[in-house]
Amino acid sequence: MKRSIALALAATGLALSLPAAAQEFDAAGQSASAMAYPQLFASEMALAEEFVNGMIAAGITVPVPADPGGGYTHEQHKRNYRAMYLAGHLYQLTGEERYLAFVRDMLLEYADLYPTLGDHPARANQNVGRLFWQVLNDAMWMVHAVQAYETVRDDLDTADRQRIDDDVFRRAAEFLSVDSEATFNLIHNHATWATAGVGMAGYVLGDDDLVHRALYGSAGDGEAGFVRQTELLFSPDGYYTEGPYYQRFAMLPFMVFAGAIQRNDPALRIFEHRGGILVKALNATIQLTYDGYFFPFNDAIRDKSLNTAELYEGVAIGYSVTRDPALLDIARQQGRTVITPAGLEMSRALAADEAEPFQFRSMLFSDGPDGDQGAVAVMRSGQGPMHMAMVAKNASQGMGHGHFDKLSWQLYDRGNEIVRDYGAARFLNIEAKEGGRYLPENETWAKQTIAHNALVVNEQSHFYGVRDLADTAWPTQHYFNVEDGFQVSAAGIDSAYPNEGVSMTRVLAMVDIEGLSQPLALDVLRAQGTSEVQFDLPLHYSGHIMRLGFDPVRNIAGRPVLGADNGYQHIWVDGSATPAPDQGFMTWLLDGRFYTYRFVPSAGMEVILGESGANDPDFNLRREPLVIQRVSGTDSASFVSVLESHGLYDGATEQTIGSNSQIASLHHVRSHGYDLVFIETLAGQEVVVAISWDNDPAAQHSVTIEGREINWRGYAARVPLGGGDDT
């Protein structure tokens, strides 16, 4: 029994009706006319035709698996599944026999090959694949190949159909769900791919057992399988615990399999499950970007943007479910879609000018299945590609790809990442770099706390770098509020250093100051331990140093390494200083804009200027600057900093304005359990950010500092003290 997309859609007759598109897809393209397609869809078809025709011309090549990621056989099998997927849909659209023949003949080659395969020779870990070095890639092959097969299966002769059913898809489904049962039953994106592949094979082959296994796990009890994954892998806000890079990757099998479920088992109402979690997750994926690029949390590849195949599929299916005109805006930015009925429907709506701007907003995304395992806070100021965004990563560990970076943050401005997250130490699919796998420096640097904008105690990473420990605890998001001129996130964690008993709390805020062109990024971090320790607060910034408020002792004729382990071994030390109270600032230049990082030097605080790249024998690391505030021999510390975006350097016109910070002073006062940060501009404007640490929004707070009474309500507030032209 084949249930074609179109027939299935016709049968469901419900929300995601695609009548016009479905009809064209109905009779293998007999009524389709490329002329009738909207521009986006037509150009996507042309891309597909170009690729598939090239593959057809080159002749079918199904090599015996040999190479790891990036190697020849790896890339060839990837090309093959992509070509089959596209050829199948082209067959649906055009009815051209050669597309059918291509999919059929290639699958017959796979039918020859598959039964001969054992474990892949380039296996790197327990999760070994057959066609690929890891089972994940086999599952990806399956997800694509089975969609291709669905488009042609009814039109094959019985013998071919039987061979492909038995020697390709039943065997692959057996491999993914039985031989690789451990992976299959995980609550993890690898399992999402596997269950999607197996479940869709079940629909195509008419094998209800495969479908049930995919939906509810091998045991059939719903403790594993696709449905449970939708319940456990996303928070109630649609945040995926591994982070947006993996969320993007997982969205494809989630959306594609959900689409198949909707067509084949509409009674399951999969898109309404858990309050529409899949659509929430799709929206979260899009929100967790800046300038189109995903926040590179955890083991993220930094080049990944919304312009990625997984999201062309996800946006099209998402639109078919929601008709949300903001998704059309995303498709327009992507400039790509998929040549499926959902892609066609979306392309038509876009061509009909139905798009509305997607609103990137300040939002809090809770983490954890119940939303109580920390959160990611996103604060934005302005609109468009140049807007400022501040991101607080207060989420849980995020499984094996998680980094030890509790309460870390990032700042984006004018299209650039100003306060950086390193992402993964990996060159995806570049064979010369460990076959494209994670590099050793991913463990020794990228995951370590010092490689993030997070507090380090005694040169050890959070949870001592032990994932099992990290999995057991997460920050608490204390507060998040967005109002005009003041956005604030507050979170804390007291379990990152159980041995030292250190609890830390961090307030990150975007604060408007009269007379400044952009908000200040304020960072107030308090740490309290039970014994004397060393606190290091690194800031990984982007830019070339223009001015230092302090006068460092410089290592100019030999460059030592900062430490021995936990990432410290990768830091070259350029210099260090012990700044006086008014010397706590540095200015750098990036892409024509100046940035001043200003901090309150506590007594004896050391400032260390460094760069990543030491102890890197294979040139695996990027070389990027950082500055560390270090306080030693104390059981508590407060770090108060602001980052200011200012001025303009235009080399083309030789114009330079505002190259110096507009802030005159930054002070921190702790009084009666309150923290107050006083910020004064050169123009005389003064603002205090007052933190009560009291979550009662109605509670009124008051404190008198140097004769001035400061009054505010709630957890934290921006209190203008006036000055400048106002006084």
Added chain:
Amino acid sequence: MKRSIALALAATGLALSLPAAAQEFDAAGQSASAMAYPQLFASEMALAEEFVNGMIAAGITVPVPADPGGGYTHEQHKRNYRAMYLAGHLYQLTGEERYLAFVRDMLLEYADLYPTLGDHPARANQNVGRLFWQVLNDAMWMVHAVQAYETVRDDLDTADRQRIDDDVFRRAAEFLSVDSEATFNLIHNHATWATAGVGMAGYVLGDDDLVHRALYGSAGDGEAGFVRQTELLFSPDGYYTEGPYYQRFAMLPFMVFAGAIQRNDPALRIFEHRGGILVKALNATIQLTYDGYFFPFNDAIRDKSLNTAELYEGVAIGYSVTRDPALLDIARQQGRTVITPAGLEMSRALAADEAEPFQFRSMLFSDGPDGDQGAVAVMRSGQGPMHMAMVAKNASQGMGHGHFDKLSWQLYDRGNEIVRDYGAARFLNIEAKEGGRYLPENETWAKQTIAHNALVVNEQSHFYGVRDLADTAWPTQHYFNVEDGFQVSAAGIDSAYPNEGVSMTRVLAMVDIEGLSQPLALDVLRAQGTSEVQFDLPLHYSGHIMRLGFDPVRNIAGRPVLGADNGYQHIWVDGSATPAPDQGFMTWLLDGRFYTYRFVPSAGMEVILGESGANDPDFNLRREPLVIQRVSGTDSASFVSVLESHGLYDGATEQTIGSNSQIASLHHVRSHGYDLVFIETLAGQEVVVAISWDNDPAAQHSVTIEGREINWRGYAARVPLGGGDDT
């Protein structure tokens, strides 16, 4: 006597007729209508109005000079001359009285200030200015202010006119041409600005003496002055000896003053002087770019592109003289123009769709007034922003801003500079960086030979870093030829190291190889001295190391400095190796493209991997990688290298192809005085580049290597040996 632009044009009645435009400018804008202007011109007017209206609203501010470059008074006087220049032209276009009043009132303020001025308090060298810290800026002020004055002078009352004539322009002309006579009579771009300012003041004030002085120098004998500058500062090919960054800067006074001469003294036929050298120079300025950016020869600021005010003016005047439709293409790329009659004429032609593509071509630009002081060779492959360009800098020293980089080269590909020139160590107008002046590292690094892709002997710079010595000698361009599949430049110099008697010859070529997507960049450098020396050949590249053919001893836990002086003190050493014959290569990744630098390791050759940034106490240097081929204890050496652009890394689609070099081997054979470079691809294609060093294009050469007879004609040739699919 005022000669307005329009009247002057009407009077000339010759080639550069601007009838329509001139009429509108004639009667102070009474017939002008913004609605009638083409889009480019109208938007330029709108920009001018916005800026000038802002300046008018802010009130006239003419501060007492105090600050160096980038400081407040410096920037304010720059803003003032720009505002006057624009306001004057807006007055011409609109006839609005307030623009007249703004120019008049500001000039009256200058009339108050100017007589009180002595040397600028922030003087940095002998060439001190009055309004600015250097006389150059005073000349720039004059060039702009006098054009503004020309637009309003006839409409002022007698008293104001007299005051401004006497207390501003006569005094400024006196300062520039008499008090600063030494600068005024130089053959140098600073003198071009000064003579342009003084000469145009002469036309506006009707002072023939000023005009004559400007045209023919203080002595009036034509050994100095503007006309002589057009004869000595450009080569017959229009190359300006300081390099394109300064050429761009000089083009404004050259073109603007030439335009004024053409209007006022048409009989001089200034644009036809020396075979139309000014137009040739304008074209050379444009040709010496990649992706719009100037080749950063010598003390260049790397951000400078064709999008610069000097060239908006130059392109407009150039078009008014030549009607060259390719200049319209440049204007279109700039998206800017000037609100002068020439700008209007050009905007109209552009709006009338008369533009034709500007052809960036492979060209040789001779250097020196007689074209015999070396040359710059530009080889290009492909078209558009992604094309490949190879640049050989075989020019003369280029005066005080020249770098010690004889026979250096650069490579551009896919929008990026792959083999780099550092340019100047300077942050223009950034006060925190030495007031925006040249940094100490400009002398200790940027000018030194090791900071370029040029051969270093005994860790000394060319001419031992002595400019006076460098001024006396230059390379000889032996050969330049462009044919299908093979472009080649050959040059030599035997005077860069007079003490060691080293002569060096370098062949740079772009070589097509069957099966490769882009030409190879071939570099054959031969050096012969009279005693044993150390030869260092650095390559400054852009990218992240992916693969090394050799296995270096790495400095991973402490980073030493390469040397003590001549730029070596600024190089951190990452490692070094002594590669075996088949180990001479390294691959890096930049912007999704792989680049393999492959070289022939001679016996005992050491390879040093390093990075700039050592001994840089103020963080003034960019940190950029380099590789050095070092051969010691020999009186001669041959360095043979190819740079290959290959493959694709697309992080968005996770596709990686061709990450490994497609070259199987690179061999160099010297036989019978010939040099032969054998290049073989993995696919089996073999090409030999044969160099006879014989400039006779008809001479036939033949040599037998390992039983294979290689035949070619002329200086150098690409000889395919076949192989691959052909055999």
